Each structure stands twice: as C-alpha cells, then as structure tokens.
Amino acid sequence: MAFEIVAIGASLGGLDALRTILSGLPADFRLPVVIVQHRSMEGDELLPKLLQESCALPIRQPEDKEDVMEGRVYVAPADYHLLLEKGRFALSTESPVNFSRPSIDVLLETAADSYGRGVIALVLTGASADGASGAKHVKRRGGIVVVQKLQEAECDVMPAATIAAVCVDRVMSLAEIAPFLVKICKEGVT
Amino acid sequence: MENMAQESDLQEIEIRLLLEGLHLRYGFDFRNYALASIRRRIGSRLEAEGVKSILGLLEKILHDPQCMERLLLALTVHLTSIFRDPGFYVAFRNRVLPVLRTYPYVRIWNAGCSSGEEVYSLAILMKEEEFYERCRIYATDMSEAVLERAKSGIYSLDAMKQYTDNYLKAGGKEEFSGYYIADHKNVIFRQALRENVVFAPHNLVSDASFNEFNVILCRNVMIYFNDKLQERVHKLLYDSLGMFGFLGLGSKESLRFSPYANCYEEIDAEARIYRKVR
Numbered sequence: 001m002a003f004e005i006v007a008i009g010a011s012l013g014g015l016d017a018l019r020t021i022l023s024g025l026p027a028d029f030r031l032p033v034v035i036v037q038h039r040s041m042e043g044d045e046l047l048p049k050l051l052q053e054s055c056a057l058p059i060r061q062p063e064d065k066e067d068v069m070e071g072r073v074y075v076a077p078a079d080y081h082l083l084l085e086k087g088r089f090a091l092s093t094e095s096p097v098n099f100s101r102p103s104i105d106v107l108l109e110t111a112a113d114s115y116g117r118g119v120i121a122l123v124l125t126g127a128s129a130d131g132a133s134g135a136k137h138v139k140r141r142g143g144i145v146v147v148q149k150l151q152e153a154e155c156d157v158m159p160a161a162t163i164a165a166v167c168v169d170r171v172m173s174l175a176e177i178a179p180f181l182v183k184i185c186k187e188g189v190t
Numbered sequence: 191m192e193n194m195a196q197e198s199d200l201q202e203i204e205i206r207l208l209l210e211g212l213h214l215r216y217g218f219d220f221r222n223y224a225l226a227s228i229r230r231r232i233g234s235r236l237e238a239e240g241v242k243s244i245l246g247l248l249e250k251i252l253h254d255p256q257c258m259e260r261l262l263l264a265l266t267v268h269l270t271s272i273f274r275d276p277g278f279y280v281a282f283r284n285r286v287l288p289v290l291r292t293y294p295y296v297r298i299w300n301a302g303c304s305s306g307e308e309v310y311s312l313a314i315l316m317k318e319e320e321f322y323e324r325c326r327i328y329a330t331d332m333s334e335a336v337l338e339r340a341k342s343g344i345y346s347l348d349a350m351k352q353y354t355d356n357y358l359k360a361g362g363k364e365e366f367s368g369y370y371i372a373d374h375k376n377v378i379f380r381q382a383l384r385e386n387v388v389f390a391p392h393n394l395v396s397d398a399s400f401n402e403f404n405v406i407l408c409r410n411v412m413i414y415f416n417d418k419l420q421e422r423v424h425k426l427l428y429d430s431l432g433m434f435g436f437l438g439l440g441s442k443e444s445l446r447f448s449p450y451a452n453c454y455e456e457i458d459a460e461a462r463i464y465r466k467v468r
Binding site for chain 1: 197198201224225226227229230231268269270274275410412413414417420440441442443444446447
C-alpha cells in the first residue's frame with residue numbers, strides 16, 4: 001500500500017522546523033505535502049515565501065476546492081481551516097479548534113478520512129495539544145504518525161501531547177525526517 | 191486492514207442517507223454541501239444528541255423535529271467577523287465605491303449573511319463614505335434563527351477588540367466604539383446602521399433570483415457547497431447581478447465552478463472582486 005500524502009502540523013517554533021524538513025526534500029519528491037502552521041489571522045504571503053526559500057518544490061496556499069497535486073507543498077491560508085477530501089482541498093471558517101484556525105486536528109482528521117492508510121502525519125513543535133486528536137484518527141484509519149523528538153523541539157508540548165494520545169510510529173529529529181520520508185515513499189514502512 | 195478504508199466509505203454512505211432523510215422528511219436540502227465540512231458538523235452532533243452513529247442520528251431526526259432543528263442550526267451557522275479580511279474593504283472603498291457613486295441609487299445583496307457581521311461592516315463603511323443614503327442592502331440567509339441574530343445587531347463585547355483592529359485596517363475613519371452601545375457582556379449596533387437594510391430569508395440552494403443588484407457579496411458561503419451546488423449558485427448570482435455590477439467572494443474562493451467565469455473581469459485579484467462585463 002503506497003503512501004499518498006504527507007500532512008504536517010506545526011505551531012510555536014514551526015517555521016525553522018519546517019524549513020529544516022523542506023530543505024531535505026529533493027525536487028523529485030512526488031507526494032503532496034500539506035502543512036498547517038499556526039499563524040495569525042492576518043493573511044499574507046510572508047509564510048509561504050519564507051518556506052519557499054528553503055524548498056525545491058513549489059509552495060502555495062490552496063484555494064477552496066483546488067486539486068491536490070503531486071510534487072507540491074501546500075500551506076494552510078490564515079484564518080481558514082484546511083480540510084482534505086480525496087484529491088482536493090476544502091476550506092472552512094468554522095470556530096477555532098484548540099484555539100487555532102487553521103487547526104492541525106482538522107487537517108489530520110480529514111486527511112485520515114480521505115486517504116486512510118495513505119497518510120503520513122507529522123506533528124512538530126508547538127505549545128498546544130492541537131494535532132493529538134487528529135493523530136489518533138490517522139492511526140485509526142491505518143496511517144502512520146511521526147513526531148518530533150521532544151528534546152529538540154522549541155516547544156515540546158505539542159509533540160508530547162500526540163505521544164500521550166497515540167502509539168506513534170516514529171519519534172525523530174528534524175534532520176532525520178526528510179530522508180525518512182524519501183525512503184518510505186520508495187520502499188513503504190516496516 | 192481493509193476495514194479501515196471501508197469505515198470511512200461507510201460513513202459517507204451514512205451521511206448521504208442522513209441528508210436524504212432530512213430532505214425527504216423536512217424538505218431541507220443539504221445533499222450537495224461539501225462533504226468534508228458537513229461530515230465534521232454531523233460528527234459533532236452525535237455525542238450532543240446521545241446517539242452512537244449517524245444512522246442513529248437519522249432515526250432521531252425523523253421522529254423528533256426538535257432534534258432536527260438542532261441539527262439544522264449546526265449545519266447552517268457560519269462564523270464570520272466584522273471587517274473580516276480588512277483588505278477586501280480597502281479594495282471595496284478604492285475600486286468599487288468610486289463606480290457606485292456614478293449611480294443615483296444602488297442595491298447591494300449580501301447573500302448568506304449569516305449572523306450579520308458583514309452587513310454591519312458594509313453599513314459602517316457606507317456611512318463613513320457618505321453613501322449610505324443611496325444604498326439599500328438586502329441581507330439574506332436560509333436560517334430564520336440566524337437572521338434574527340443578524341437583525342438584532344447584538345454581538346459579544348469580547349470580540350470588539352479584534353473587530354476594532356479589523357475596522358482600522360479596513361480604512362475606518364472614526365471611533366469604532368461610536369457605532370455601538372455596550373453593556374458588560376454584549377454590544378448592540380446603533381439602529382441607524384439598520385435603516386437601509388432589509389433582512390429576509392432566502393435559500394441559495396433552492397430559491398430563485400429575486401432582484402437585480404449593483405453589488406453582490408457572497409463571501410465564504412460557497413466553501414460549504416460542493417462543486418455542483420457552487421455551479422448552481424454562481425448562475426443564480428450571475429442572473430441577479432446587473433451589467434457592470436460587482437461580485438465579491440471570500441479571499442480563498444474563486445470562479446472556477448462558475449459557468450460564467452469568462453463573463454467577469456477581475457477587478458482586484460487579492461480581494462476577489464469581479465465585475466460582470468458580458
């Protein structure tokens with residue numbers, strides 16, 4: 001069973017963490033990468049621009065009902081929840097979840113519903129428990145969950161919450177994550 | 191292992207059955223709402239209603255109209271803010287209003303106005319631009335309960351700080367607090383802002399065009415519709431817009447499912463303001 005999508009959640013400290021991971025992805029990395037980085041409600045191009053500097057793959061903020069394409073990186077726009085349907089993005093302006101909009105739980109839950117076993121979920125540094133419930137859902141639907149090593153996280157609350165909620169598949173340092181993603185996309189996970 | 195994939199597909203079947211039942215029994219048509227968001231909304235009702243499954247919820251709503259009303263409210267409430275996306279209002283002031291000033295009188299439709307935040311934003315903008323007397327704003331929503339809230343003009347005091355920031359960024363020229371009266375918990379917007387506003391029920395899913403407008407705002411409403419329904423609503427909006435009228439969408443929405451996409455000129459790409467030119 002091949003993986004189909006990488007769904008990443010990050011909060012406090014996420015910008016640097018994401019840059020480390022994205023800089024390790026080769027230009028021919030096929031799987032779509034979808035990111036929720038907690039951000040202020042003022043939308044701007046700064047976040048995708050900063051991430052793009054470290055990334056060989058094109059990055060954009062998806063519109064409602066835009067297709068999910070291979071070889072691309074997507075970042076949730078400000079003040080919307082980013083949901084996944086099979087092959088497509090959906091946006092919502094529902095109440096913040098875990099005080100956040102965009103919320104990581106919303107991304108991971110909908111990724112799990114749409115892609116089931118095809119999901120690789122990553123939960124990185126952050127100060128809330130956003131992502132833990134979503135990670136549970138990913139596991140329930142057969143996907144895998146990777147969490148950032150606590151000692152290395154700028155804020156370990158978020159990865160710790162996921163570890164407490166779910167039997168995670170891997171705990172890794174940031175530097176290890178991109179090579180791991182490349183490897184399991186080729187070979188699957190053991 | 192196959193069970194895991196099946197569980198999600200089965201849930202989708204249950205959702206379709208629930209929406210079919212809701213339609214057959216009560217006439218409310220949510221069958222073409224976007225799946226991902228409606229799945230979440232339905233999911234959040236299960237525990238609240240004390241049922242274990244979506245089919246359980248279906249059984250309950252078929253026999254219990256009050257349960258149905260609660261579900262209806264959950265499916266129709268859209269959250270928004272005063273001057274959400276301040277950049278939109280800046281663009282509206284700079285690009286749309288100068289054109290509107292050439293008309294003696296304009297009709298504006300706020301389609302899917304929900305609890306009314308956008309209506310009051312527009313009313314405040316028009317007052318400051320000294321154009322309010324030449325406007326009539328039609329604010330419609332499918333939910334009468336939500337419309338009542340919009341009509342009341344009552345919002346929580348806590349939210350006003352964020353709203354004040356939005357207001358200033360949107361080009362606000364006065365004291366935002368001058369537009370409402372506050373108690374310790376809530377605020378109520380001044381009656382003067384409601385004078386030229388008509389609040390009326392209208393369902394974008396099923397109702398026809400009811401007037402021709404110079405401006406239509408339908409922002410972050412269609413994100414809850416699937417592409418088939420979006421196509422229908424875009425046709426309705428096009429039919430309701432006068433030639434050279436303006437259409438405003440949400441900041442991450444587009445004309446991709448409009449059969450009339452090529453009939454609009456893009457006035458402001460970032461603010462998602464379009465003008466009907468053919």
